[in-house]
Amino acid sequence: QLGNIGSVYDNQNDYPKALDYYFKALKMAEELRDKNNIATWLNNIGIVYAEQKDYPKALDYYFKALKTFEDLGNKNGIATALGNIGGIYAEQKDYPKALDYYFKALKMDEELEDKNKIAIWLGDIGSLYTDTKKYTEAERYLLDALRVDQEIGTLDGERDDEEQLSNLYEKTNRYQLALEHYKKAMVLKDTLF
Numbered sequence: 001q002l003g004n005i006g007s008v009y010d011n012q013n014d015y016p017k018a019l020d021y022y023f024k025a026l027k028m029a030e031e032l033r034d035k036n037n038i039a040t041w042l043n044n045i046g047i048v049y050a051e052q053k054d055y056p057k058a059l060d061y062y063f064k065a066l067k068t069f070e071d072l073g074n075k076n077g078i079a080t081a082l083g084n085i086g087g088i089y090a091e092q093k094d095y096p097k098a099l100d101y102y103f104k105a106l107k108m109d110e111e112l113e114d115k116n117k118i119a120i121w122l123g124d125i126g127s128l129y130t131d132t133k134k135y136t137e138a139e140r141y142l143l144d145a146l147r148v149d150q151e152i153g154t155l156d157g158e159r160d161d162e163e164q165l166s167n168l169y170e171k172t173n174r175y176q177l178a179l180e181h182y183k184k185a186m187v188l189k190d191t192l193f
Contacts, residue, residue, distance in 0.1 A: 002021050002022075002024045002025035002028060003021065003022060003025035003037070003040070003041055003044065005021045006018045006019075006020075006021030006022040006024075006025060006041075006044065007044070009021060010022075010044070010047070010048055010051075013051075015048050015051065015052055018048050019045065019048050022041050022044050022045045022048065023041075023045065025037070025041045026038065026041040026042065026045065029041055035068055035071065035072050036072060036074065036077075038068055039065050039068035039069045039072065039074065039077055039081075040065075040077075042061050042062075042064045042065035042068060043061070043062065043065035043077070043080065043081060043084065045061045046058045046059075046060075046061035046062040046065060046084060047084070049061060050084070050087070050088060050091075053091070055088050055091060055092055058084075058088050059085065059088050062081055062084045062085045062088065063081075063085065065077070065081045065084075066078060066081035066082065066085065069081055075108055075111070075112055076112060076114070078108060079105045079108035079109045079112065079114070079117060080105075080117070082101050082102075082104045082105035082108065083101065083102060083105035083117070083120065083121055083124070085101045086098045086099070086100075086101030086102040086104075086105060086121075086124065087124070089101060090102075090124070090128055095128055095131065095132050098128055099125065099128055102121050102124050102125050102128070103121075103125070105117070105121050106118065106121040106122065106125070109121060115148055115151065115152045116152060116154060116157075118148055119145050119148040119149045119152070119154060119157050119161075120145075120157070122141050122142075122144045122145035122148060123141070123142065123145035123149075123157070123160060123161055123164060125141045126138045126139070126140070126141030126142035126144075126145055126164060126168075127142070127164050129141060130142075130164065130167060130168045130171065135168060135171070135172050138168050139165075139168060142161055142164050142165050142168060143165070145157070145161045145164075146158060146161035146162065146165065149161055155188055155191060155192055156188075156192060158188050159185050159188035159189055159192065162181045162182070162184045162185035162188060163181075163182070163185045165177075165181040166178045166179075166181035166182040166185060169181060
């Protein structure tokens with residue numbers, strides 16, 4: 001219950017209240033020795049700190065969540081924590097570390113056959129390659145992300161992939177392709193909203 005209330009406050013961007021409820025939920029899970037919920041609340045606390053751009057605290061909680069998920073052998077949780085850690089390193093422009101964690105998350109989710117998260121990590125890797133001017137790799141990963149999102153029908157993921165491809169093609173002076181993907185992104189945006 002407490003964690004769900006924290007999630008509502010998080011969705012409303014009321015970070016102090018979200019943290020308050022997540023910490024209460026964490027304390028209760030610790031008293032009950034419920035490692036699954038301990039890991040979940042540690043991860044959610046990391047998310048709130050990440051949303052506030054407090055990257056050291058976000059990393060601290062993500063690594064604690066990762067350790068707990070590893071202790072449990074919870075591969076789904078491990079993959080999520082790895083990807084979240086990659087996201088923080090990407091925000092800090094530490095691209096080698098970000099790629100390392102994204103690839104670890106991708107590998108684990110490929111083993112789990114979690115296509116939704118596979119598409120997310122492929123897109124994140126493609127976006128990082130665009131940022132680091134490795135355009136051939138960027139295109140490959142972004143097109144793979146788009147293919148997976150289309151396969152599973154994730155419209156929001158498709159929209160993001162199309163936007164990333166448009167950005168990539170604009171940076172590489174392929175303006176016709178940039179425009180085509182931008183238009184596709186806008187159609188998807190209209191469909192979603």
